[in-house]
Amino acid sequence: MIQVCIIGSSGHFGYVLDGLREVPEARLVGVAPGSPGETMDKVLAGASRLGAAPRLFDDCLDMLDELRPDVAAVACHFGDHARVAAEVLKRGIHAFVEKPVATTYSDLRMLRDVYAAGDARLAAMFGSRQMPHFRTARQAVREGAVGDIRLIQAQKSYRLGSRDAFYRQRSSYGGTIPWVGSHAIDWVRWIGGETFESVLAMHSTRDNKDHGELETTALCHFRMTNEVFASVSLDYLRPPTAPSHGDDRIRIAGTEGVLEVRDGRVLLMNDREPGIRELPLLPKEDLFPAFIRQLDEEDGRVSAEDAFAVTEACLKARQSADEGRQVLF
Amino acid sequence: MIQVCIIGSSGHFGYVLDGLREVPEARLVGVAPGSPGETMDKVLAGASRLGAAPRLFDDCLDMLDELRPDVAAVACHFGDHARVAAEVLKRGIHAFVEKPVATTYSDLRMLRDVYAAGDARLAAMFGSRQMPHFRTARQAVREGAVGDIRLIQAQKSYRLGSRDAFYRQRSSYGGTIPWVGSHAIDWVRWIGGETFESVLAMHSTRDNKDHGELETTALCHFRMTNEVFASVSLDYLRPPTAPSHGDDRIRIAGTEGVLEVRDGRVLLMNDREPGIRELPLLPKEDLFPAFIRQLDEEDGRVSAEDAFAVTEACLKARQSADEGRQVLF
Numbered sequence: 001m002i003q004v005c006i007i008g009s010s011g012h013f014g015y016v017l018d019g020l021r022e023v024p025e026a027r028l029v030g031v032a033p034g035s036p037g038e039t040m041d042k043v044l045a046g047a048s049r050l051g052a053a054p055r056l057f058d059d060c061l062d063m064l065d066e067l068r069p070d071v072a073a074v075a076c077h078f079g080d081h082a083r084v085a086a087e088v089l090k091r092g093i094h095a096f097v098e099k100p101v102a103t104t105y106s107d108l109r110m111l112r113d114v115y116a117a118g119d120a121r122l123a124a125m126f127g128s129r130q131m132p133h134f135r136t137a138r139q140a141v142r143e144g145a146v147g148d149i150r151l152i153q154a155q156k157s158y159r160l161g162s163r164d165a166f167y168r169q170r171s172s173y174g175g176t177i178p179w180v181g182s183h184a185i186d187w188v189r190w191i192g193g194e195t196f197e198s199v200l201a202m203h204s205t206r207d208n209k210d211h212g213e214l215e216t217t218a219l220c221h222f223r224m225t226n227e228v229f230a231s232v233s234l235d236y237l238r239p240p241t242a243p244s245h246g247d248d249r250i251r252i253a254g255t256e257g258v259l260e261v262r263d264g265r266v267l268l269m270n271d272r273e274p275g276i277r278e279l280p281l282l283p284k285e286d287l288f289p290a291f292i293r294q295l296d297e298e299d300g301r302v303s304a305e306d307a308f309a310v311t312e313a314c315l316k317a318r319q320s321a322d323e324g325r326q327v328l329f
Numbered sequence: 330m331i332q333v334c335i336i337g338s339s340g341h342f343g344y345v346l347d348g349l350r351e352v353p354e355a356r357l358v359g360v361a362p363g364s365p366g367e368t369m370d371k372v373l374a375g376a377s378r379l380g381a382a383p384r385l386f387d388d389c390l391d392m393l394d395e396l397r398p399d400v401a402a403v404a405c406h407f408g409d410h411a412r413v414a415a416e417v418l419k420r421g422i423h424a425f426v427e428k429p430v431a432t433t434y435s436d437l438r439m440l441r442d443v444y445a446a447g448d449a450r451l452a453a454m455f456g457s458r459q460m461p462h463f464r465t466a467r468q469a470v471r472e473g474a475v476g477d478i479r480l481i482q483a484q485k486s487y488r489l490g491s492r493d494a495f496y497r498q499r500s501s502y503g504g505t506i507p508w509v510g511s512h513a514i515d516w517v518r519w520i521g522g523e524t525f526e527s528v529l530a531m532h533s534t535r536d537n538k539d540h541g542e543l544e545t546t547a548l549c550h551f552r553m554t555n556e557v558f559a560s561v562s563l564d565y566l567r568p569p570t571a572p573s574h575g576d577d578r579i580r581i582a583g584t585e586g587v588l589e590v591r592d593g594r595v596l597l598m599n600d601r602e603p604g605i606r607e608l609p610l611l612p613k614e615d616l617f618p619a620f621i622r623q624l625d626e627e628d629g630r631v632s633a634e635d636a637f638a639v640t641e642a643c644l645k646a647r648q649s650a651d652e653g654r655q656v657l658f
Contacts, residue, residue, distance in 0.1 A: 150536065151546045151564050155482070157582065200529040200655065204556035207479065207584045217480045217582070219558040221550040227533040229548040231560045235480050237582040241603045253486065253546070253566040255536045274570045326529065326655060 002026040002292060003069040007060040007084055008034035008076025009043045010166065011098030012125050016073045017046040019288025026292055030067045032057035034076025034084045035166070060084060064091050071292070074098060075125075077166045078174040082107035086114040089122065096291050099124040099182045100311040103174030108315065112308055123291045124307035126186050128248060130290075132281035136266045137250065138191045140259060140279060145268055147256030149192050152230035154184040157247040160209060160216070160236035168212030176203060176215035176234055177321065178314040184232045185220070185317070186310045187250050194224035196309075200326045201317040208236070220317045232317075331355040331621060332398040336389040336413055337363035337405025338372045339495065340427030341454050345402045346375040348617025355621055359396045361386035363405025363413045364495070389413060393420050400621070403427060404454075406495045407503040411436035415443040418451065425620050428453040428511045429640040432503030437644065441637055452620045453636035455515050457577060459619075461610035465595045466579065467520045469588060469608060474597055476585030478521050481559035483513040486576040489538060489545070489565035497541030505532060505544035505563055506650065507643040513561045514549070514646070515639045516579050523553035525638075529655045530646040537565070549646045561646075 004026050006013050020026055028047055031040045031054045040056055047054050057063035064072065064087065072088045074081055074097040082102035088095040089111075101124050102108035115122055128134045141149065158180060166172035173179060189196070203218035205211075220232040238247055251260045257270025266279040294303070313329075320327040333355050335342050349355055357376055360369050360383045369385055376383050386392035393401065393416065401417045403410055403426040411431035417424040418440075430453050431437035444451055457463045470478065487509060495501035502508060518525070532547035534540075549561040567576055580589045586599025595608040623632070642658075649656040 148536065150533070150566060151548065151562060153482070153484070153560070153562050155580075157587070200550060202550075202552055202556075202558045204479070204558070206556050207477065217556075217558060219480065219550060219560055221529060221531075221548060221560070223531055227531075227535050227546075229531045229533070229546060231482070231548055231550070231562060233480060233482050233560060235582050237479060237584070237587060239586050239598050239600050241600060242587075242598050243604055251484075253564050255566070257568050258486070258566060258571075269568050269571050271568050271570060275572055 002071060003029045003067065005030040005063055005067060005069040005072045006043055007032055007072055007074050009038050009040050010035065010077050011075030012127055013043050013073060013075045014046065015125055015127065015288050016096065017050060019286045020050060022286060022289040023292050028052040028054045029069060030055045030057055030063045032060040032063040034060050034074060035080045038076060061087055064088065064093060069093055071096060077172040078179060079103045079172040082111045085122065086111050089114050089118055089120045092118060092120050094121040094295060096288060097122060097124055099126060099307065100174060100178040100314050101307045102311050103178055105315055108308065108311055115304055121295055121304065122307060123303035125287060126183065127287065128183050128187065129190065130285050130287045132284050133261045133264050133266050134187065135282045135285060136279050137259060137261045139282060140266065140268060141191050141252055145257055145270055146252055146254030146259050149228055149252055149254045151253040152188050152192050152228065153251045154187055154230065155233045155247065155249040156180050156184050157235050157238045159238045159240060159242065159245055163211060167214050170213045173214060175318045177201060177218050177220065177318045180234045181218060181220060181232055181317065182310055182314050185313050188222065188230045188232065189310060191250065191252065192224065192228060192230065194226055194228045196222055196224060196313050196329045198223045198326055198328045199317045199320050201321040203321040218321060331400060332358045332396065334359040334392055334396060334398040334401045335372055336361055336401055336403050338367050338369050339364065339406050340404030341456055342372050342402060342404045343375065344454055344456065344617050345425065346379060348615045349379060351615060351618040352621050357381040357383045358398060359384045359386055359392045361389040361392040363389050363403060364409045367405060390416055393417065393422060398422055400425060406501040407508060408432045408501040411440045414451065415440050418443050418447055418449045421447060421449050423450040423624060425617060426451060426453055428455060428636065429503060429507040429643050430636045431640050432507055434644055437637065437640055444633055450624055450633065451636060452632035454616060455512065456616065457512050457516065458519065459614050459616045461613050462590045462593050462595050463516065464611045464614060465608050466588060466590045468611060469595065469597060470520050470581055474586055474599055475581055475583030475588050478557055478581055478583045480582040481517050481521050481557065482580045483516055483559065484562045484576065484578040485509050485513050486564050486567045488567045488569060488571065488574055492540060496543050499542045502543060504647045506530060506547050506549065506647045509563045510547060510549060510561055510646065511639055511643050513563065514642050517551065517559045517561065518639060520579065520581065521553065521557060521559065523555055523557045525551055525553060525642050525658045527552045527655055527657045528646045528649050530650040532650040547650060
């Protein structure tokens with residue numbers, strides 16, 4: 001039996017609760033807050049719907065020391081991800097961590113060092129990687145559907161609504177580029193397959209409806225290896241009347257075609273057939289069960305490198321936006 | 330009767346031929362090449378379909394001096410626009426010029442000076458301004474459909490095909506940012522209503538299928554007044570199998586909604602109604618008749634400022650891409 005704990009209730013702990021249904025060999029044994037002021041009510045309610053009865057701890061370190069779980073999910077305030085994940089890893093416990101895995105360079109360095117010093121696994125909650133449309137897009141591009149990739153445009157657009165207090169401070173929220181942008185920056189790298197060389201980004205807190213330091217808009221412009229260019233557009237401007245919460249898009253133009261993800265669909269034009277084709281979608285693949293399955297695999301440490309690389313790209317983009325200058329990798 | 334000449338056959342001289350049908354008081358009296366090696370066969374063929382029989386000159390300056398037309402359209406190699414347009418203006422003749430109106434800073438400065446010294450009018454062939462979808466988008470945005478504009482993404486994607494020899498050299502072509510990008514950069518300014526503050530751009534000639542110095546891809550990232558950010562993505566990667574020659578798009582996100590132009594349609598979401606609405610389109614308004622009509626109007630010199638400002642933005646973006654650094658306005 002694989003013992004699982006959840007720390008925090010601010011990120012996508014639902015990935016773990018949903019995933020547990022698919023992993024009968026795993027059991028939720030404990031939950032605890034990871035940041036000041038977090039309550040675990042929503043997590044406990046979700047657990048009870050699963051038929052699980054985890055113990056509630058006030059202190060996540062006490063929980064880790066007492067229960068000694070195999071896996072801990074970290075989903076507290078974003079500014080605390082690195083510190084808490086490091087405590088998990090130091091105890092030899094595998095960490096399934098909300099992205100970005102750190103919100104400062106020093107925290108990222110610290111987490112990388114702790115990870116490198118041990119054998120425990122780490123993966124970030126790149127939620128869109130589990131989605132049929134992004135999985136399908138990646139497979140098609142990797143199989144050559146657009147030839148050599150030359151240009152990428154990615155977009156995340158969300159409703160703002162009224163966000164918890166911790167979103168309003170850089171120290172706990174981390175910034176819109178790391179929080180919202182990490183997904184799109186991951187797509188650029190995960191689907192595009194190139195490495196970041198430089199970034200120029202901009203962000204603005206204008207019209208954020210009393211959300212303090214939260215940036216409402218951001219635009220990042222990456223130069224990748226092989227003269228591939230990528231734009232990442234981020235905003236919280238999606239109106240409340242929109243047909244869905246988010247509007248995720250990516251367009252990948254290559255030497256032999258153009259592929260787009262939009263409205264959960266994958267559209268392809270290429271040299272081989274006339275017109276625009278909608279690709280049949282791969283099934284959803286839940287992240288948490290995949291993380292559990294790869295704990296026994298040799299190459300299971302790849303996921304941590306993805307988490308660190310994307311987090312670093314987010315921090316460089318945020319630095320660029322803060323300082324108004326291009327930042328090199 | 331308004332006497333009209335056409336110089337060159339490389340740009341959109343069709344705007345003039347089409348427009349003449351709507352302007353019975355104007356008559357095409359002469360045509361001549363504007364750049365070495367240009368033939369005027371296509372222009373003459375188009376004229377004869379109109380029932381016009383313009384005189385063909387070998388030298389455009391001889392034509393201007395002998396016919397003394399009221400208006401001359403300039404549509405030669407792009408690197409010759411400024412020189413030829415200046416000759417037109419110096420003679421007190423109104424100039425309807427293919428964009429960009431110059432391909433170097435010194436030519437732009439020279440053309441601005443010549444324009445300022447006289448009374449003749451100048452307008453650039455911003456062809457998409459005449460299109461129903463862009464006219465509708467601008468009207469809606471200017472009427473407040475999305476509230477205050479915060480973020481803009483624009484795209485031009487073309488088929489490359491096999492282009493004339495003059496496209497293969499920077500000196501005659503000017504670059505993909507000025508040639509293709511001038512449209513999208515014009516939308517950003519014309520619809521968005523803000524002023525450029527800085528630009529970072531990148532471009533690449535990779536995989537240009539023997540088109541010499543022609544850039545296949547470009548990505549421009551503008552900072553505008555009021556912390557409005559705009560990306561402009563340009564490519565010649567549209568496959569031959571695509572359903573149309575070009576794929577023009579713009580997305581404008583504001584404090585109260587998001588408006589998009591895509592596939593010739595205008596889609597709006599905002600706070601006022603649920604879901605996505607497709608806006609009814611304004612009619613097409615041909616550029617050339619509009620230019621002729623405004624020759625008698627007081628504010629008819631606005632169009633030249635648009636042409637100069639967009640050309641300058643293109644040249645700064647191209648400089649940024651050439652030098653790999655941000656350029657200020």
